[in-house]
Amino acid sequence: MRAACRQMVRAVTLALGLVAACAAVAEPPERQEREALRVCADGNNLPFSNQAGEGFENRIAELMAEDLGVPLTYVWAPQVMGFVRNTLELRVCDVMIGAVAGYGFVQNTNAYYRSVYSLVVPEDSELEAARLSDPTFAGRRIGVVAETPPLVPLRRSGARIQSYPLMVDTRVRAPVRDAVEDVVKGNTEGAVLWGPLAGYYAARQDPPLKVIPLVGDDSGAQLDYRITMGIRHGEPHWKDWINDFIDRHQEEIEAILTDYHVPLLDRRGQLIEAGEGGAS
Numbered sequence: 001m002r003a004a005c006r007q008m009v010r011a012v013t014l015a016l017g018l019v020a021a022c023a024a025v026a027e028p029p030e031r032q033e034r035e036a037l038r039v040c041a042d043g044n045n046l047p048f049s050n051q052a053g054e055g056f057e058n059r060i061a062e063l064m065a066e067d068l069g070v071p072l073t074y075v076w077a078p079q080v081m082g083f084v085r086n087t088l089e090l091r092v093c094d095v096m097i098g099a100v101a102g103y104g105f106v107q108n109t110n111a112y113y114r115s116v117y118s119l120v121v122p123e124d125s126e127l128e129a130a131r132l133s134d135p136t137f138a139g140r141r142i143g144v145v146a147e148t149p150p151l152v153p154l155r156r157s158g159a160r161i162q163s164y165p166l167m168v169d170t171r172v173r174a175p176v177r178d179a180v181e182d183v184v185k186g187n188t189e190g191a192v193l194w195g196p197l198a199g200y201y202a203a204r205q206d207p208p209l210k211v212i213p214l215v216g217d218d219s220g221a222q223l224d225y226r227i228t229m230g231i232r233h234g235e236p237h238w239k240d241w242i243n244d245f246i247d248r249h250q251e252e253i254e255a256i257l258t259d260y261h262v263p264l265l266d267r268r269g270q271l272i273e274a275g276e277g278g279a280s
Contacts, residue, residue, distance in 0.1 A: 030235045036073045037065040038094045040087035043076035044171050047200035047260045048098055051076060056196075056260045057097035060112075060253055064095075067245055080167050088232050095242070099230030106230030109242045112253050114265040115195035116224035117150055119212040120183055120202045127190050130212060132219040133157055143179040143191035150192040153219035162188050177201055183209060199261030213263040215271050224265055 039061045041049040049055035051074075053062070065072035075093040077086050084105040087093050099106050121127050129136055132150055138158030144151050146163045155161060162182065164175035179191040180201040191198075195213060202209035214223050229242055246253070254272075257264060264272040 030237055034068060034070055034094070036071045037061065037068055038092070039072065039074050040083070040093040040096050041074050041076060042079035042083075043074075045079055047196055047262075056256050056262070059256045061097055063249060063252060063256075064242075064245060067249070078171060084230070088230070091232075094231065094238065096230035099228050101226040101228050103228075103230060107233045107235065107239060108228040108230060109239055110246055111226035111228050112246045112250065113257055113262065114224060114226045114267075114269075115263050116213050116215055116265055116269075116271075117148075117192055117217075118195045118198040118214060118263055119190055119192050120180060120198050120209050121190040121212070122183065123207060123210050125190065125210065128212060130214060130216040132192070132214065132217055132221065132223075140189045141187075143182055143188045143193075145175060145179070145193065148194070149221040149223055150214075153217075153221050154192065156219075162191075180205065180209065195263040196257075196260065199263055203261045211261070211263065213265075213271055215265065215269065224269060 041057065041061075043049070043051040046055050049057040053059075061072055061074075073093075075087055077083055084096075088096065088106060096106060099108060101108050101111055119127070119129060127136055127140060132153035134157065137154060140159055141162055142154055142159040143162045143164060144154060145166050147166045151161065151163075162179075164179050165173070166175075176193055176197040179188070179193060180198075182188045183191050184205050192214070193201075198211050202211045217223050229246075231238055231242070254264060258274055266272050
């Protein structure tokens with residue numbers, strides 16, 4: 001019996017050793033020197049990024065490359081299902097400039113901004129709700145991206161939902177832009193959209209639309225999110241460098257975000273007024 005147990009222990013030990021060896025082969029050691037800042041990005045996803053370098057994530061990446069003292073290069077891929085698998089996990093690039101805190105497919109850095117879903121309406125609209133439970137939503141046609149947090153609370157409030165697809169190939173479609181343009185055309189009375197998208201597209205209309213950040217929402221839906229950078233797991237030195245970069249350049253990053261009309265929240269979840277400053 002003891003001999004059998006010893007043989008079982010040896011077999012388990014050997015198996016664990018093989019697993020560890022395979023893991024070591026599958027996960028190369030962390031790179032210590034970088035010849036370039038290799039960014040994983042969507043090439044047609046404003047206001048975040050595009051191949052012309054016009055997004056705020058492009059500008060933050062430029063700031064990072066300058067700080068590192070290396071050239072900036074991109075690996076372009078539509079930011080849909082499989083994005084991380086086809087970029088970071090293939091080790092063809094080393095950082096996503098925007099990743100929601102807690103996104104399990106990447107290792108998150110510290111957050112460099114925090115934003116909130118916002119209501120977009122015409123400047124002269126009577127709809128000025130700061131919470132999704134506001135009874136004034138009842139019977140109004142409101143644009144919402146499918147499967148996003150505002151959808152269920154708005155339905156509870158009696159809003160008539162105009163839905164836009166969530167997962168699309170950004171080379172072909174721009175649902176949030178469509179949602180904002182529907183507000184301009186009067187097809188909908190408003191739209192509830194992720195803050196950076198709401199602020200960017202509302203400001204590009206003529207005349208600009210009004211953006212109401214839903215910081216006072218009491219619906220129970222999570223409407224504000226902390227945004228980090230995303231890197232591969234098992235790269236502690238790279239994470240430390242990026243966290244240090246964010247800390248040293250926080251004011252410059254917030255200035256870039258403000259240029260793109262991103263509604264910014266402070267650590268307490270309160271709206272940061274333009275020019276006020278304050279870490280998110």
